[in-house]
Amino acid sequence: MNEYNEETLANLLRTLPAPPEAWVKAAQEIPLARRGLDDIVERARADQAFREALIADLEQALEGAGFESDPALADAVRERLSL
Amino acid sequence: MQVLETDAQLVARCRAGDDDAWRELVERFSRYVYAIAVQAFGLSQADAEDVFQEVFARAYENLPKLRDDSAIRPWLAQLTRRLCLDTLRAGARVQVGDLPEPSGVDETISSLDEALALHEALAGLPENCREILDRFFARDESYRRIAEALDIPAGTIASRISRCLVKLRSELEGRNTPLAESGG
Numbered sequence: 001m002n003e004y005n006e007e008t009l010a011n012l013l014r015t016l017p018a019p020p021e022a023w024v025k026a027a028q029e030i031p032l033a034r035r036g037l038d039d040i041v042e043r044a045r046a047d048q049a050f051r052e053a054l055i056a057d058l059e060q061a062l063e064g065a066g067f068e069s070d071p072a073l074a075d076a077v078r079e080r081l082s083l
Numbered sequence: 084m085q086v087l088e089t090d091a092q093l094v095a096r097c098r099a100g101d102d103d104a105w106r107e108l109v110e111r112f113s114r115y116v117y118a119i120a121v122q123a124f125g126l127s128q129a130d131a132e133d134v135f136q137e138v139f140a141r142a143y144e145n146l147p148k149l150r151d152d153s154a155i156r157p158w159l160a161q162l163t164r165r166l167c168l169d170t171l172r173a174g175a176r177v178q179v180g181d182l183p184e185p186s187g188v189d190e191t192i193s194s195l196d197e198a199l200a201l202h203e204a205l206a207g208l209p210e211n212c213r214e215i216l217d218r219f220f221a222r223d224e225s226y227r228r229i230a231e232a233l234d235i236p237a238g239t240i241a242s243r244i245s246r247c248l249v250k251l252r253s254e255l256e257g258r259n260t261p262l263a264e265s266g267g
Binding site for chain 1: 100102105106109110113114115116117118122131132135136139140143194195197198199201202216217220221222223245248249251252255
């Protein structure tokens with residue numbers, strides 16, 4: 001393993017810069033998006049009554065809109081809408 | 084220190100519908116996919132972002148079809164290559180198949196494989212070492228910025244980096260596996 005001197009290690013570490021955090025976060029949210037996250041956020045922005053229902057009782061509003069109870073989805077909605 | 088879950092274990096958890104596992108998978112391979120798009124294919128940031136999101140969207144959809152869970156890295160590399168090439172061809176407005184891959188793609192990806200394995204070896208280091216090496220080398224942060232973020236004297240950064248590199252080398256020696264062969 002002597003080939004891995006400090007300079008080689010440093011060069012290899014430089015080889016993998018981090019992508020923008022927003023890209024990573026968007027990719028990490030793919031499962032949530034597939035479960036309706038984007039639709040919920042879009043509707044909350046367009047429909048004041050739905051937004052107010054989400055603020056009043058997020059879980060109940062989601063179930064009322066036809067989404068299955070899903071804590072991860074609820075957390076993501078809260079974060080995206082800053083609730 | 085943390086024990087890194089193997090790629091196969093991680094993929095198995097993703098397949099079972101574990102959202103945390105998916106987040107970890109994206110985190111583990113995000114740099115790799117990004118580097119292939121930008122370094123091997125020279126895509127612009129805008130094109131790289133499109134490819135990046137498409138790679139993970141397709142990976143999510145097709146994960147159940149992956150025959151060998153431990154082959155996730157080469158599978159993602161191949162998917163990224165194909166989408167990068169499609170992007171270059173679309174930009175060049177030539178028929179699919181007419182535009183060859185840029186030269187040196189294989190060599191660059193081979194180097195990225197090695198770098199990814201090294202990055203995974205970082206998991207065996209103490210948190211302070213992982214943080215300082217990543218900030219300095221991969222995020223290109225200055226001594227001053229690192230010192231502020233980690234609340235340590237700027238004058239000690241260079242020596243800390245050096246010590247952490249020594250630890251990283253020891254970690255690699257402990258693995259007894261050439262970088263290019265590790266992972267999964």
